Amino acid sequence: MLKLTKSDFNLMLLVAALTLLAPFILNPFPTDSAMAQFNAGYPDLMQRFVIFGILAVGFNILFGLTGYLSFGHAAFLGVGSYAAVWMFKLLSMNVLPAIVLSVAISGLFALVIGYISLRRSGIYFSILTLAFAQMMFALAYSVLTPITGGETGLQLALDDPRIFGASQTPGGNIPVPSLFGLEMRESFDLVLGAWVFTFNFGYYFCALVLLASFYLAIRIFRSPFGLMLRAVKSNQQRMNYTGLNTRPYTLAAFVISGMYAGLAGGLMASMDPLAGAERMQWTASGEIVLMTILGGVGTLIGPVLGAGFIKYFENIFSKINDNVLHEWFAFLPDGIENFMVFIIHPFIGKGWHLTLGLLFMLVVIYLPGGLVEGGQKLAAWFQKRGQKTETSKSKIEPAE
């Protein structure tokens, strides 16, 4: 179906189910319970999950297939956001033109940067992309302040000369991004007993874009073009010796993955119309690499999982403070309660980096293939248990 093999189609279905049912999956705990702290089903974080998912899927087309490690991918994310916000300021609050422009502009930037950087491979390529990204960050942060807003970031203002649409709402506020009148921030709350599930229009818009980009990524992975990229990864020298010019292929992969990043940037600005220079900093680029490695390099769904994993820790663990801990352990005697809080304290709040770092180490050491490998091992384990009772020939294909 959809010109996909059966296992790919199933994977596509899995991703579709995960994204479309996210409001339920991410809000497993009743709203008033102490565990509600771990709920992640609010619009902003769900949007971030899928947007960074798109970014990581795109990054994986370059890194997972060709093995070229770009350390400056956040630059395209930033360029995409700036393009989108300028579109909002000048043209209209409709998100479609903004997203189209952000993809186009970041594609252009990727073409230029890729053309130069791809003259080298390996670590030199990484350093070149890193240098470009840092240059762009520095420019955006200070030199280009009139265009980028500098440190404060590019924001909408009450006097933006919007060609289509008003600069102000009748109430005297800045209009919000919308899709033909449907506001991105529009949400519905579904109350089921003690649970509250929020359905946000912006989230579903992002989710559909993620599904489309995921589908495109599968098609690229399975195409002859994808095969060529894999060949580049396994032995580029041999390919060159056989008289094949690999540069156009790697450049195409670089531009495609840059456009994915631009798309993510455009979406980010559409959900929250602000573009800041920090989005382009090298730490942001490093985060993308981490997401991909954490999820599983070269696998299709891995980067999406990795993106979700990191964003979850950044947003949920950083918000747990000592007060919350005391609430959790309130049932324990005072001494033990304080002791537990003392033990856990370094890992929460400002210590979220530490927790994430430890988990990252565990994953890299025990699951070098990332979270996907963990899933496969788990599946294999269940398979084994199943085989004890009935001898089944069917073998679960490793999900890619």
Place this chain on the structure above:
Amino acid sequence: MSKTTLTRRGLIKSGAIGSAGLALPTIFTAQSAHAFTNEPTGSTVTLGFNVPQTGPYADEGADELRAFELAVEHLNGGGDSGMLSTFSSKVLQGNGILGKKVSYVTGDTQTKSDAARASAKSMIEKDGAVMISGGSSSGVAVAVQALCQEAGVIFMAGLTHSNDTTGKDKRANGFRHFFNSYMSGAALAPVLANAYGTDRKAYHLTADYNWGYTTEEAVRSSTEAMGWETVAAVKTPLTQTDFSSYIAPVLQSGADTLVLNHYGGNMVNSLTNAVQFGLRDKQVNGKDFQIVVPLYSRLMAKGAGANVKGIYGSTNWHWSLSDAGSKAFVKSFGTKYGFPPSQAAHTCYVQTLLYADAVQRAGSFAPCAVAEALEDFEFDGLGNGKTLYRGTDHQCFKDVIVVKGAENPTSSFDLLEVVEVTPVDQITYEPDHPQFAGGALGTCNNGV
């Protein structure tokens, strides 16, 4: 592989369960059921404290968080009630706000606009915060302020010194108690004229970002107005840690005063470099070479150590002030944490109290009602003397403290000494002052 067999009986059964599930959502509410965003309906009200817990300003963030916790404690009637007893408005009774117990959530801004907005959004969307406060840089303050305007909650800015926060980026839902670059310049200029004379040649080193620009502009125009000449203004990258290459040309330029428009680690490094180069022992144009740091903080003074001795700067508040409000605050903060509060802690504490007071006076948590109560509100007893929350730009107007690095500090908290308290009249400006031009408050937003 499992095989699903579809039978008539099975279909009816699952159909029945499915329709029961669909019928279950009895209350299908849109957010517009509330009068304003996150209207507190229970017995508690949630405030969001969004401070840098990691990154360059983590120390200040930690101090802000301490102040917030103290403020919440005092609002709920705990502790020794701190500045509540000296505050000129007496409507807060120590039983929370409008009878609702104050609870709070915290987040990490990482001193990045994106992370700060993500954190603030989760406070608004997930935790139901009606007010967001905190932050330790102008970029973050401006970003979060715009977000709060859009979402329809009140933003009480923490430490943010750039003119833009209540200048070109001002918002109707945002309020700033902290002073700004213009006020620093206006307060410093007369003191500098007294100490160093009116015919100095100044050389500016400016951190290459928004706050640096506005501070340089403010200090330049104030000092030039009293007769100083600006020889050069050089921008330095924010990430610079070694400023020696920027310090060397200062001496050749013929300047006799160096103004360091730097904050945080930048200032610590540039000042240390300047002192190590022996600038302060030099004689230029027959005058002793001098260094000025427009915005001081205690944490910066601590970082620069003995190098700050005798160097002038300005600050929003200092714990050694002797008015009743400051004393009460220092006492309760000191009792709880064992050391005096920083200016960041002070402004965050005061902002929380001001918000609570405004809600109490307005009788409602609705952002527009709160904003109306805060606008043109005059108060006293919160550490800076008589203060006005100006309605036209949501900026507080109060006395500014000019400080100097102490010659003989007795402890690491005693590094700065108050030189002069510049009265509010000297630092007041018109809302349409060129340094604050552009931008508009807009109208307050109650959200959906």
